[in-house]
Amino acid sequence: EPEVTQTPSHQxxxxxxxVILRCVPISNHLYFYWYRQILGQKxxxxxxxxxxxxxxxxxxxxxxxxxxxxxxxxxxxxxxxTKLEDSAMYFCASSEGGAPExxxxxxxxxxxxx
Amino acid sequence: AQTVxxxxxxxxxQEAETVTLSCTYxxxxxxxxxxxxxxxxxxxxxLVIRQEAYxxxxxxENRFSVNFQKAAKSFSLKISDSQLGDTAMYFCAFMKRGGxxxYKLTFGKGxxxxxxx
Numbered sequence: 364e365p366e367v368t369q370t371p372s373h374q375x376x377x378x379x380x381x382v383i384l385r386c387v388p389i390s391n392h393l394y395f396y397w398y399r400q401i402l403g404q405k406x407x408x409x410x411x412x413x414x415x416x417x418x419x420x421x422x423x424x425x426x427x428x429x430x431x432x433x434x435x436x437x438x439x440x441x442x443x444x445t446k447l448e449d450s451a452m453y454f455c456a457s458s459e460g461g462a463p464e465x466x467x468x469x470x471x472x473x474x475x476x477x
Numbered sequence: 478a479q480t481v482x483x484x485x486x487x488x489x490x491q492e493a494e495t496v497t498l499s500c501t502y503x504x505x506x507x508x509x510x511x512x513x514x515x516x517x518x519x520x521x522x523x524l525v526i527r528q529e530a531y532x533x534x535x536x537x538e539n540r541f542s543v544n545f546q547k548a549a550k551s552f553s554l555k556i557s558d559s560q561l562g563d564t565a566m567y568f569c570a571f572m573k574r575g576g577x578x579x580y581k582l583t584f585g586k587g588x589x590x591x592x593x594x
Contacts, residue, residue, distance in 0.1 A: 396582075405587075406582075406587075408583065411580065411581055463510040463572065464580070466580075
């Protein structure tokens with residue numbers, strides 16, 4: 364069965380550094396999402412992406428964050444200048460259509476900012 | 478804005494028994510979807526079951542069923558004949574129904590279910 368994959372599984376970075384988290388959605392899916400979960404807290408929506416543009420972003424998704432689908436298969440989340448509070452598990456998800464299509468989640472990237 | 482509350486951080490059940498996980502939500506929307514997702518240890522989050530708010534009939538998927546009480550804004554998950562493989566974190570989630578191209582999920586904090594042999 365097709366799966367969403369994410370790389371790396373873990374990343375440690377210094378505060379102020381740029382990080383890029385990578386996701387490969389399921390190939391025929393059209394909607395893409397990033398969520399994050401800070402340890403002990405809820406899974407939170409960051410951004411949704413459709414038709415090569417952001418369709419919605421949360422308050423968390425400020426100017427330090429950006430998303431891109433550079434080559435038709437990868438979907439990336441870039442954090443330009445990481446902060447300590449960006450430490451979290453980041454989940455990518457994709458769906459074939461809109462609501463109520465199932466969103467398929469990747470295994471996550473655990474980001475630790477020191 | 479929508480909120481989802483799971484009041485049971487952890488639960489345990491004996492193998493083959495039945496367990497119910499609670500979820501309440503708050504919304505001013507009338508049309509929406511509710512989901513239960515399961516995340517086994519070190520594995521992907523996967524969909525367990527989905528309920529459309531405009532449907533009165535409770536959704537069922539094999540051993541998994543929901544008790545959807547729209548007026549009470551309650552959406553509990555019942556797992557019958559629990560199996561060791563049901564051990565996981567269970568997340569309740571809400572999605573607004575509407576136009577446009579945004580279909581974000583709003584999650585609860587999760588309930589860690591342990592099935593004991």
